[in-house]
Structure formats: C-alpha cells, structure tokens
Amino acid sequence: MVENVAGKTKASGEGKPTNDVKFKVKFPFQVEAHIVNNQAKPVPTSNFEENRKPIPTGVRVIEVNTGSLFTTIERWKDREELHGWVRRQAARAGFTISIDKSSTITPFMTMQCERSGEYKPPKTRKKPKLEGTGTRKCNCPFRLKCFFDKKKTQDWWIAMLCGIHNHDLAPKLSGHLLAGRLKAEEKQRVIDMTKSLAKPRNILTDLKEKNKESLTLIKQVYNARTSWCKGQREDKTELQYLITKLEKHQYVYFTRANSEETTLEYLFFAHPDSIDMLNTFPTVLVMDSTYKTNTYRMPLFEIVGVTSTKMTYSVAFAFLSFERENNFIWTLEMLVGLLTSKRNTPKVIVTDWDLALMKAIADRDPTLLSVMNVS
Numbered sequence: 001m002v003e004n005v006a007g008k009t010k011a012s013g014e015g016k017p018t019n020d021v022k023f024k025v026k027f028p029f030q031v032e033a034h035i036v037n038n039q040a041k042p043v044p045t046s047n048f049e050e051n052r053k054p055i056p057t058g059v060r061v062i063e064v065n066t067g068s069l070f071t072t073i074e075r076w077k078d079r080e081e082l083h084g085w086v087r088r089q090a091a092r093a094g095f096t097i098s099i100d101k102s103s104t105i106t107p108f109m110t111m112q113c114e115r116s117g118e119y120k121p122p123k124t125r126k127k128p129k130l131e132g133t134g135t136r137k138c139n140c141p142f143r144l145k146c147f148f149d150k151k152k153t154q155d156w157w158i159a160m161l162c163g164i165h166n167h168d169l170a171p172k173l174s175g176h177l178l179a180g181r182l183k184a185e186e187k188q189r190v191i192d193m194t195k196s197l198a199k200p201r202n203i204l205t206d207l208k209e210k211n212k213e214s215l216t217l218i219k220q221v222y223n224a225r226t227s228w229c230k231g232q233r234e235d236k237t238e239l240q241y242l243i244t245k246l247e248k249h250q251y252v253y254f255t256r257a258n259s260e261e262t263t264l265e266y267l268f269f270a271h272p273d274s275i276d277m278l279n280t281f282p283t284v285l286v287m288d289s290t291y292k293t294n295t296y297r298m299p300l301f302e303i304v305g306v307t308s309t310k311m312t313y314s315v316a317f318a319f320l321s322f323e324r325e326n327n328f329i330w331t332l333e334m335l336v337g338l339l340t341s342k343r344n345t346p347k348v349i350v351t352d353w354d355l356a357l358m359k360a361i362a363d364r365d366p367t368l369l370s371v372m373n374v375s
Contacts, residue, residue: 066093067163070144075155079109082146082156086111094169096178100143107148113140114178115167138167173215180216182207182224190224200225238295239264254334266327268334270316275338278315281307282339285315286350287357289323299323301331328360336364 069089076082083099090097101110119135143161148154173179182190186207193203200221207221208214233241246253246269253269270278284306289299296319303315316335320327339345351357 062166062168064165064167064169065163066095066142066165066169067160069093070158070160070163072158075153075157077155079107079146079148079156082158083109086144086146086158091173091179094171094173095142095165096173096176098178107150109146111144111146113142113165114176115140115165116142140165140167175217176215177220180214180220182216182220186211186214186216187224190221191228194225194228239267242267252338256330265321266330267319268316268331269318270338271314274313274315277307277313278305278338279340279344281305281313282344282346284348284350285346286312288352289320289354294319301328303335323354323356325356325360325363328357329364332360332364 069092070086074085076085086097096114097111098114099109100112100116102108115136115138117137118139119137141162142165144163145159145161146156147159148156170176189207189210190203193206198206200218204216204218204221207216236244243253243255249271251269251271252275253267255264255268256266257264282305286304286306287301289301291297291299293300298319298321301318301320303317305313305315307313316338318331318334320331336345349361351361
C-alpha cells in the first residue's frame, strides 16, 4: 500500500512518480523475543501499521534498510541491463530479488524481495499436508519500481518505494534458488553436455570454470536436465518414450502385459550388436538385478557375457514386475530365442544366490545350464 503524502491521494503504484514525491509505505514487521534465560520463545507475526501498538520489552524488531544501494540517478537503455544491475546490488546486500509486475504496453517493472508476499499452496484435489513445513515468505515490504521514459530520453530509471526488509539478510547467497538460476546460455550448455553423456558433477564443474561468480548448485543442474528430458518426451510416459527409442535404434525387444489390467509386466530388450556377441561368446553369462532405476520401481534384470579374452559385454536387459520364478523363466526363454543355434547355449551362469533365478535356470534346461553361485 503506497500513499502519496504530498497530494494526499492514494495510488496503486502504476503511475510515474516525480522526483519531489514522497512515499509512505505500510508494511509488516517480523519480531523476535529474547528471554533472559537464553531460551528463545517465538512471538506471532502481526501487521504493524502507522499507529501500531508499543513493542513489549525484550522484543527486537527486525528492520534492515537497503534503500541506499538502489538510490541512484543512473539510467539504462536496455531493460536487461537494468535487471542485471538490480540483481547485483541485491546480491551485495545479501538477498535476491524478483519481478512482481511488468508491462510492455506502458513499460514499467515492479520488483520485490524474494521473501515478499505469502505462501500459496498449489491447487490440488488433495489437501496439502503443511504440518512440520516452513516457507521463506514473510511479507517483506521491500519494493522498487522501474520506469521507461518514452517521450524524452528513451531509457529506464528506478524509483525506490520501500527499501526496508523485515528479516535478516544472508551473508552468502549460496543455495538460494534465484541466485543460482541458470542463464539461457548455461541451460544450453547443460543440454549439450547431457547429450554427450557427461555426468552432472562434471557439468557443474564446467559451469563454475566459465563463470567464477556462479552460485549454481548441483540441484539446478539436475532440474535443467529433468526439464529437458520431459520436453523430449512430450506427452509420452517414460515407458512409452523408452519403447519409441528402442524402435528408433532397431533394438530387439519383447513385452508382456497383464491380460486383466492391460498393465505391462515384462520388457526385454537387446541391441543387435549384443546379439552378435552373444552368439560368438555364449559360454559364460552373469545375471543380476539392480534397483531404484525408474519411477515404476521395477527391478532391472541385467545379463552380461564374458569373451574369450576375459572382457565383459552387455547382452540384454529386462524390466520385471517382480523377482519371481515365472518372471525369470519368461526372461530366459526370450534370451534363448536370441541364439541362432542350439549348440550355442550357455554352459555357466553366474548369479548372486538368487533362489528364484536358480530354480528358473534348473527348470529351464538342467542338462545344458550349470549354475555357479557367488555370495
């Protein structure tokens, strides 16, 4: 709420103020209680207006004024230059700033502290569980407005509405979402390195080397990768996108669904080069499952072969709904179907003492398959 003191008229902040206008801003304060025995007791935040009640003894009002950092007669030709200057000044003070309102018809831009306003939970059908949670929002009153002079100078300038914060400022901005936000060129760099199969930690190291002042954390790198992957999938689910990629790269794959629920239970796939390697070196195979590889929580069953020079190669992979005997029997049948000759059947299969897998191997063909258990 901004009140024009000189003209005694109220305005919403959308008009252009003159240099001789004074602003009177009403804003809430955050208070903290300090007890003599050093046991802090929180005090509820309340809205303090112009005629507010006297503050009780032992309560400290948090009021940090950073208006001097943004009081300037400097002007900018470009909006992005102005935004960059404001962000650098905010970083010097120890907070991050965001755009609250803007317009291109009547060019202006209102900026506020990232802790301004109140937390608004997302609109979902289920009621969100807010017990034991917190928020950075504390109704911080800091606000400034940027105007564009169309008629005379064709440049941007700043008017300070309120430079006071009702919270402590951070000595370091490392970990703040806005401070560590990736730029457009940095996001493209993350995408390019992701296509090159670079690990997230190596991507972050590359970004830090190119920008010494970067406050980006590994979280922002993961978020950028996830957003790009979702954009590649479009409206497909993860499993549909996987099958599309298997067909694109000419993988051999087999699926099996539950007839009652039409839910996919098994997915077996192998690369054509891996099939050629399997028919060349089929003697020794290693089989094991790994977990936590997908959102469906399906175990990933991996089959690895061994060459005559003691080198390993990937034969095939399978997503299974459960690690049960019938699941492994179906997987072994798909594996045997990849062999071009019955003479090329494996002689040794190495497992990790999985009883269901061992029984499935013995039931499949006990005369040709021998099992060596590794605990």
